Amino acid sequence: MNSYERAREFAKKYVDPIATKIDEEAKFPKEIFDKLGEEGFFKLMIPKEMGGEGGTIKDHSQVCQGLAESCATVGLCYMMHNVALMCILGQGSEELKKKIVGEVVNERKFCALAYSELGTGTHFYKPELNIKHLDGEAVISGKKSMVTSAEYASYYLVLAPSKKEGEIDNWVVPLGSEGLKFEMENWHGMGMRGNASCPMELNDVHLDEFYKIGEWGSGLGQVFTIVAPFFILGLASVYSGLGRAISRAAVEHATARKYPDGSSLANIETVQIHLANIYNRVNAAAALTAHAADKAVRGDADAVVDIIAARIAASEAAIETSIDAMRVGGGKAYNKSGPLERLMRDAYASQIMAPSVDVLTIWLGKLITDQPIP
Structure with a gap:
């Protein structure tokens, strides 16, 4: 199985049962992170010769998306560990790498x-x-x-x-x-x-x-050569996963909500339009995110352009689809019957997570006109 499938298998087993509880209690999901460590996710990006799995930026993206489909908090916090670890692996002294990598591999510690x-x-x-x-x-x-x-x-x-x-x-x-x-x-x-x-x-x-x-x-160089691609693509992946969760929840509600004559919400044309728009936006963002990850793995010179574009698309898709999904869910969704209200609140974080969508849109405009950033 690929990294996305592996993450989905893990999330269905460990994250889905307590995703609502994480939101309600507003507590860090320590038990899930203990399991992530046990199953080797913390060492995904560590080279094999150092005891890790030798993952690529594509594996990073796929795991973040797979986890976020069940809980955006889990996907986001995991993503930041990978970003921090990549800075240490890429620029840290041999002594620093040996210490922290050893603790990640052997003691299941993680970074932020x-x-x-x-x-x-x-x-x-x-x-x-x-x-x-x-x-x-x-x-x-x-x-x-x-x-x-x-x-x-x-x-x-x-x-x-x-x-x-x-x-x-x-x-x-x-x-x-x-x-x-x-x-x-x-x-x-x-x-x-x-x-x-x-x-x-x-x-x-x-x-x-x-x-x-x-x-x-060397800090600024690290921000734009290591932090930026892994962090921004990671956010695109998290919000692509969240968007897919919104789409799935909206479809499930529309098909399960029955009228006395046996028809469902999904039989109403307006609802069909909302569901189609949700599906298109979510999958377009996910496809752009996967495309950006492939370019990054290949080392394409313009990969950062698509990474930024993917983050913008995924963030805006998550919010827009949550609005349409709330229309589909109606009063039940507004009254917290089902996950749509929680997913909508999670989606709005995408606009302000640094670098914000506004800042990234300016950067994208500069990059496609051959101007330097920031």
Whole structure:
């Protein structure tokens, strides 16, 4: 089976039974992530010679989509682990890679991103943290605004101003570092409520230079050559999966909702139009996402164009289809009878997840007219 089929098999067994509970309790799905670790998903992108599965960006995309079809929170939080791990694999020192990869493979630890800040918003690559560079270490203070998998991931990637003037660096912050604090009471997401995306405070957190990823001043390069393709394609995959879940739920409701004469909602032409539009938008976004993943695997020079286009298409498709699906679901869906109301709330996160759809649309316009980004 391919990676999508493997993820769907896992999700049907472990995620589907508690997807509603994750939303209702707004708690990080620790038990699911324990299972993901047990079944080897955390080491998907690690090279085989390091004990991993040697997956590609296409495998990354397929797993994120397969998980998100059952629960967008699970797909998103898993996606961020892969992105963080790719930075470490791509630019980390041999010692740093050995430590973290070893813990992922042998101890089933996972990683997360802590990039967003209140001041810079969707432009997360412009950090405003305070950092003091000492002999062999850095002392970081400040706050990150929305850190997914907060308190549960073992490592958090943080962008901070570099000692190289005008540049940024990418750091790994271990869970349990002295001065690291999470504000879980300030997470009130409308959708994707299991993300645990709360603020993270760094109060004079001391980090040995061992935890710096790459050369001094290489952070921005990492953002646009590693983070961007894996993160943006990952989001396209998550929202393609969510869109398919919306489509499936709308069809199930339309065929199951019967009238006294035995006919169903699905027999009404207006409903058929809504379902057809949902199906077309969702599958067009999924096809573009798969196409972008194939281009990325081949190393096509313009792969980033289709990756960005896929993210935009998948995000907008998820929201638009959730609106049409709510029309199909009517009062029952509005009153939380079935998953459509939950899926609709999850879909709206797609517009603001950095880089936002507005920012990505500008980037896409620049790229297709041979202008530099950002």
